[in-house]
Amino acid sequence: MRLLLFVSVLSVSAVAAPRDFPFTWTSRTSAAGQSSLEAWLTPRLVRTDDYFKLDTRVAWTHGVTRTVESQLSMDLDFERTDKTEAMDPKLTSLWRWTTWREGTPFAVGGLGRVSLGFDQFEVEARLFADWQLDRVLLALNVSAARGLFWNGREGVDTRLEESLAAKYVISKNATVGFEVRAKSAWKQREYQGTAIYAGPALTFTHPLFWVTIGGYAQVGADKANADRELAEPNELRDNERFVLRLSVGADTK
Numbered sequence: 001m002r003l004l005l006f007v008s009v010l011s012v013s014a015v016a017a018p019r020d021f022p023f024t025w026t027s028r029t030s031a032a033g034q035s036s037l038e039a040w041l042t043p044r045l046v047r048t049d050d051y052f053k054l055d056t057r058v059a060w061t062h063g064v065t066r067t068v069e070s071q072l073s074m075d076l077d078f079e080r081t082d083k084t085e086a087m088d089p090k091l092t093s094l095w096r097w098t099t100w101r102e103g104t105p106f107a108v109g110g111l112g113r114v115s116l117g118f119d120q121f122e123v124e125a126r127l128f129a130d131w132q133l134d135r136v137l138l139a140l141n142v143s144a145a146r147g148l149f150w151n152g153r154e155g156v157d158t159r160l161e162e163s164l165a166a167k168y169v170i171s172k173n174a175t176v177g178f179e180v181r182a183k184s185a186w187k188q189r190e191y192q193g194t195a196i197y198a199g200p201a202l203t204f205t206h207p208l209f210w211v212t213i214g215g216y217a218q219v220g221a222d223k224a225n226a227d228r229e230l231a232e233p234n235e236l237r238d239n240e241r242f243v244l245r246l247s248v249g250a251d252t253k
Helices: 001-009
Strands: 033-044 052-063 069-081 083-100 106-119 120-133 136-149 158-171 172-188 188-207 212-225 241-251
Touching: 120 172, 172 212
Parallel strands: none
Antiparallel strands: 033 052, 033 241, 052 069, 069 083, 083 106, 106 120, 120 136, 136 158, 158 172, 172 188, 188 212, 212 241
């Protein structure tokens, strides 16, 4: 929490530009020359009765041009069960581009991400489109990620994700939104299932900082073949029942 408070008071200049949604990316990039710091906390709850995972990120984002931004972050994930406990640090580089222009309601774009840890390497490609309709913003994302492991580590190596999000501007300083996501996974070409999630989001913007909080619950699933006879209605091999995210950011230039 000290880190979040520190990030929230770093800016002393222009109004901060928040993320539109906790999980879904949009075409609104940082202005050319604008920099910001962000902190993310993402608790992942109930894969098994004793399961808990916390994803954390501290990121520096910089507007390279008016349609291209870069982000460099340190990601540190903690995972715990009654029998195991693990910490997974990664260094991540992300680049995002967009066709967005001031006054244009429709835009498309994409991002590329590279993450390097002690025993894994992951790349992601994501395409997105969004449409501004007065106070309503609609956004669509499609992404694919591929991971490589070494040092004896094994795990899910391929993931596909699709998301659809909408937000409504309540006032100058507040928006409310809703996201629906589908996440599919493969491990060594073996299908691990698809989980479907849905949940709300809220963003508050202050002249010095912004805060976004959102969460979703698993509402449906397509199981792996080996799990189809199980009575459990949802799929939890690579997913959780509930996922929350708190993001705090502040402009630094």
